[in-house]
Amino acid sequence: MPDETLRARLDAATKQLEAPLAIVDLDAFDRNADDLVRRAAGRPIRIASKSVRVRHLIERVLRKDGFAGVMAYSLPEALWLAHGWAGGDLADVDILVAYPTVDHTALRELAADDHARGLVTIMVDSVAHLDIVDAALGTGHPEIRVCLELDVAWRPVFGRDIAHVGTRRSPVFTPAQARALATEIRDRSGFRLVGLMGYEGQIAGLGDQPAGKPLMGAVLRWMQDRSAHELAARRAEAVHEIKKVADLEFVNGGGTGSIETTGFDQSVTEVAAGSGLVGPTLFDNYRRFTPAPAVLFALPVVRKPRKRTATLFSGGYIASGPAGKDRTPTPYLPTGLSLIATEGAGEVQTPVNGRAAKDLRVGDRVWLRHTKAGELAERFTEYHVLTGDRVTATVPTYRGEGQCFG
Structure with a gap:
């Protein structure tokens, strides 16, 4: 329950401003950032920009110890950030685009910008995404950095897609499928595979202690524990298989709600987080952490x-x-x-x-x-x-x- 003195503080601070209005409580924001670093236990945190969408705040976090890189949600956004930071102290921040792009104009802009092309990595999960790039840029295009997305949902029925617990994202589920696509990327001119990414939404995006629903909470914790153990083994094997054909610069996993469980997986080199900086209501129902409403x-x-x-x-x-x-x-x-x-x-x-x-x-x-x-x-x-x-x-x-x- 919030302290009513907070209301008086907010009203007094903003009395000269017209509502509707939005505020960011910088003290709470910074405390949340520090708590994310504590939870990550030494792994660098890549900022999920879609959970912030304020360049000033993204830049503030990037200058803190424990944070490295941005996970953008579109290629035009990644290019805009890279251009805005060129020449400054954040000029070398690498940017991973978390979702595949079919934007020909943005792809052409990426190919034409040597600086951005060295920092921005696009997401792929099929040969179709490589075909899109070739269609936009033509043959013989400059090298494009790509990251392979692994489906990290939980399939409790012998790993078959009969029951799929998690978000519907990549068609690449097994280590063998990951290696096959990695081989296709390696053998395709104009591409370099630099990373692997997987977002375990069934853990990161579902609070394990829903208010007033203890039975549901117990079921969620049971599911998340089993999903995390299955994923740790499968992702580690996928990394092992991919490294037979390509050198990986990073393996990204997790989200604000799964930092601890993702950390158990030794194949993960970095975690992604963004919502934990802001503390929206979606993250009120977790046992492991309580972000302040910032x-x-x-x-x-x-x-x-x-x-x-x-x-x-x-x-x-x-x-x-x-x-x-x-x-x-x-x-x-x-x-x-x-x-x-x-x-x-x-x-x-x-x-x-x-x-x-x-x-x-x-x-x-x-x-x-x-x-x-x-x-x-x-x-x-x-x-x-x-x-x-x-x-x-x-x-x-x-x-x-x-x-x-x-």
Whole structure:
């Protein structure tokens, strides 16, 4: 339960600013960064940029010990970051694009930029992705760095795709399939295989202690434990097989929710994390860690239709993923407010109910948290930086810099 003194601090610090607004509590953000480094236990952390989407904050983290590299979510984003850092102290930051690209324009830009081409690695999981590059660039194109993605979901029925627990990503599941694709990449002119990546979403993205659901928590922990042990053996074998045909610079694994279990796998050389910096509600239900809510947004009260109801302006900031209550924003301060089931968070208004609504007046603010870390930055052009009790800076989000990468 948040301390109500926090609300007074937030309101006082932002009283000259118009709501809706978003803030990043820099003290909480830095504590979260330090906790990620502690949990990684010596492995470098590659920042998942989609969970931040604010260049100022990404740069701040990259300058901290324990963090190295960026995991971008699109090739145009990776190129934009690389160009922005060229000539500065972050000029040599390597950038892994976490999802395959079919963007011919961005591929041509990558091929034409010697500096970016030495830093940016694109993702592949099939020969079709190599064909896309060749189609965009023609034959005899400069060498493109590529990373092979391994499907690291759990298939409990003898490893067969009868039951698939995890995200649907790469078609490469077995070590033999990984070696076969690695061989194709090695033998294909214009490509260099430098990495292997696997995101265990069934561990990293599912809280193992859901509130009020102890039985579900026990089932999740059982599944995650078995999945982690199966994966450690399979990924290590895949790395062994790939190294027979190519030298790997890195093996990336994990996410904010799986840093500890990913760390058991000695074949992994680095972990990815981003949401743990922000502390969205999606990460409230883990036993191993508790990130502080570092990014909050405020909506103004614009109506009081009844004593225990306050209507807020805007607020329909629904998170991606399976549609459901756990994807809606959560009223945070004052405590004791909840969304109305029949309306939820709306495009132009969000009514909230609860005892605390009695004391709210038109013009007051309600502070909320988003379900996912980076998606709030798609709704705001800027974050106000709170240091202690004062707003000390205002920094643009990707949107605020005129960038939208999907």
